[in-house]
Amino acid sequence: MSAGTEWPLWEVFIRSQHGLAHRHVGSLHAPDAAMAIRNARDVYTRRNEGVSIWVARSADLHASSPDERDALFDPAQDKVYRHPTFFPMPDEVKHL
Amino acid sequence: MYAQMVDTGQSRLPEPAELSADERAFQARIDADVKIEPRDDMPEAYRRTLIRQIQQHAHSEVVGMLPEGNWITRAPSLQRKATLMAKVQDEAGHGLYLYCAAETLGTSRDRMIDDLHAGRVRYSSIFNYPTLTWADIGTIGWLVDGAAIMNQIPLCRCSFGPYARAMIRVCKEESFHQRQGFDILMTLCRGTAEQKAMAQDALDRWWWPSLMMFGPPDAESVHSAQSARWKIKLLSNDELRQRYVDQTVPQAEYLGLAIPDPKLAWNGERGHYDFGEIDWREFHEVLKGNGPCNHDRIATRIKAWEDGAWVREAAVAHAAKRAARELEAA
Numbered sequence: 001m002s003a004g005t006e007w008p009l010w011e012v013f014i015r016s017q018h019g020l021a022h023r024h025v026g027s028l029h030a031p032d033a034a035m036a037i038r039n040a041r042d043v044y045t046r047r048n049e050g051v052s053i054w055v056a057r058s059a060d061l062h063a064s065s066p067d068e069r070d071a072l073f074d075p076a077q078d079k080v081y082r083h084p085t086f087f088p089m090p091d092e093v094k095h096l
Numbered sequence: 097m098y099a100q101m102v103d104t105g106q107s108r109l110p111e112p113a114e115l116s117a118d119e120r121a122f123q124a125r126i127d128a129d130v131k132i133e134p135r136d137d138m139p140e141a142y143r144r145t146l147i148r149q150i151q152q153h154a155h156s157e158v159v160g161m162l163p164e165g166n167w168i169t170r171a172p173s174l175q176r177k178a179t180l181m182a183k184v185q186d187e188a189g190h191g192l193y194l195y196c197a198a199e200t201l202g203t204s205r206d207r208m209i210d211d212l213h214a215g216r217v218r219y220s221s222i223f224n225y226p227t228l229t230w231a232d233i234g235t236i237g238w239l240v241d242g243a244a245i246m247n248q249i250p251l252c253r254c255s256f257g258p259y260a261r262a263m264i265r266v267c268k269e270e271s272f273h274q275r276q277g278f279d280i281l282m283t284l285c286r287g288t289a290e291q292k293a294m295a296q297d298a299l300d301r302w303w304w305p306s307l308m309m310f311g312p313p314d315a316e317s318v319h320s321a322q323s324a325r326w327k328i329k330l331l332s333n334d335e336l337r338q339r340y341v342d343q344t345v346p347q348a349e350y351l352g353l354a355i356p357d358p359k360l361a362w363n364g365e366r367g368h369y370d371f372g373e374i375d376w377r378e379f380h381e382v383l384k385g386n387g388p389c390n391h392d393r394i395a396t397r398i399k400a401w402e403d404g405a406w407v408r409e410a411a412v413a414h415a416a417k418r419a420a421r422e423l424e425a426a
Contacts, residue, residue, distance in 0.1 A: 026265075031411040031412050032414075042185075
């Protein structure tokens, strides 16, 4: 076994042709960034899924914790006035 | 299926009252169709079962390349060769998506590969059968990938987010595999009498092993019941098998091939095909390692892994050298 030589894990982000942002598509192992991009090309863009690849070492990603979910996201739930649909508009008024 | 008879570590299905508060809260989330993500709290048994299931599934994709890889150099045309290479490359990708999904649960790639090579974790029984003729490649695409799709489509809705997402990608690609297989068989069945006989021979050999892919009836299995409760098994083995037979019989009729089962008959009352008894002894023998190709498959896998060791080591050494140079230059 090659224990101890396992390649680091990378997260892969692909931008599709339609002018959208890069989107997380999965992960893979690679010894360095150049190989990670090559492998990502083989694994995640075999059917024209994208025109640009980002890779980032998984170890370098910082994420919110599931325990903080309520503290972070609950406050948005009672602020319905942040949505345009909160304000009823008269039918006869156009372009609003 | 690709993951057969997955052990949940339970000896019986616990009553709701026996669950701890955490386990009850977890089950409530599953029941509400909330997806479980890697960093969420989850019962240890759920985590271990999923590692086992996803790992078996990944190994099946990877070992599944071997019976097909044999035929790349012998494909009958350049087009067929290119297609088969694309399919085998997809299988490698499927294995990779799945290994990554399992890794989010805290196992490592090396450990999983070691488990496969040491025989501690299985891959699907189906890949222990030989591919004797070109018709076998068509039949694998049609029947084996067809059975895989049947199993994998419900798994796109399973409770574990990374597994469900991997399945969505896999299913998109799997449809190509099934169609290219059926296309090979259509060509053979429209060809000479000899070619058609080759297609029939392949169906004769692959039919029963494909039905076994779904695993034994799980009505009395504790593991199946637990997996169903956790929503990592969405339909029973028999349900999937029945759907598979119902969809496949008309396809065989279209090809003009005979399914090797004298008891196969449409049952108007049930609205399904009835079919004969499956030889579960054969299935268990194959799982135990006594199928026609078990030894050969693992030996080939280990050889590929060992022969590739220098590449993996060289890549690490090269990356380290470049990183050191960059540091020096900085």
